[in-house]
Amino acid sequence: MEPLEKDFAESLLSIFDNVLLTEEMALSKGYFSDLSVAELHTINAIGPYEARTMTETANILGITIGTLTVAVDRLVKKKYVERQRDTKDRRIVRISLSRQGKLAYRMHSKFHRVLAKRIFDPLSDEERKILTKTIEEIDAFVKEQYKKYSSGQQYKKIVRDDTEV
C-alpha cells in the first residue's frame, strides 16, 4: 500500500471509531444518558413527524422486525417512543416519537450538523464540492459492501474478491 493510501485507510478507520465513541460520550454526559447510540439511531429512523410502521422502520435500519420489536419495547419503556395500532387495520402497529423522543432526535441531529459545519467552514466552495462527492462515493461503496454481506453470499468469497482485507 502506498504511504498516502495507508494514511487514508488509517484516518478512515479512526473516523469510524471516533465518531461512534464521541457520540457515546456525548450521550452519556448529556441530557439523554439513558440512551445507547443504537437506540438513538432507532429514534432517528422513526423520525420526528408522521408515525411509521414497524416494517418501514426496520427497512430503514436494515434490521429484522424481531430485532426492532425488542428495541422499540425498550424505547417505549423509557418513554421515548409511543406505539399505536392502526384504527382501520388492527394488525398494523405504528410507532412515533414522544415529546422526549423528539427532543433526543433534535439534539442528535444538532450533533451531526455541528460536526459537518466544523468540517465545512474552513473549506472553499470547490473543496466542499470535492469533499461531498468523495464522501458520497465512500458512502455508496460501503452500502454496496453491506448489501453483499447481507445478501447471503459467503463472507470469505467477498473478502477475497472485493475488499482484499
Next chain:
Amino acid sequence: MAVSKKKTSDMNASSEKNPSEKALSREVIFETLTDMLSELLDMKKSDFSEDTMIFEELPLDSLQLYELVVDLEERFDLQISDEAIEKIRSVGDVVDMIHDAAK
C-alpha cells in the same frame, strides 16, 4: 421548505384550546409563545417583547430551545426545520415564522 404546515385536514376540527384552529393573528401567536417561554424559563410574561433577543437576552440552552420548537410544532401543527431555527434571532422572528407558515 423551512417551515411548513403539517396536515390541513387536522386544522378543521373545532376546539377552543388549539390556537392553530382559529385565524392566527400575530397577537395570538405572541401570547402563546410568551406563555411557553415564561413557563420554560420561569420568567414573567412581561419580561418578553417582540424585540427580545432570544439567544443574547434569555437564559435558553439548546435543550430548552428544542423544547420550545417541539411544543410550537405541536401547538400550531407545524414542521420547523433546523434551517428555520438558525435564522431566528428575536421573539418577533418566531412570531413571523409561525404567522407566515399558518397563512
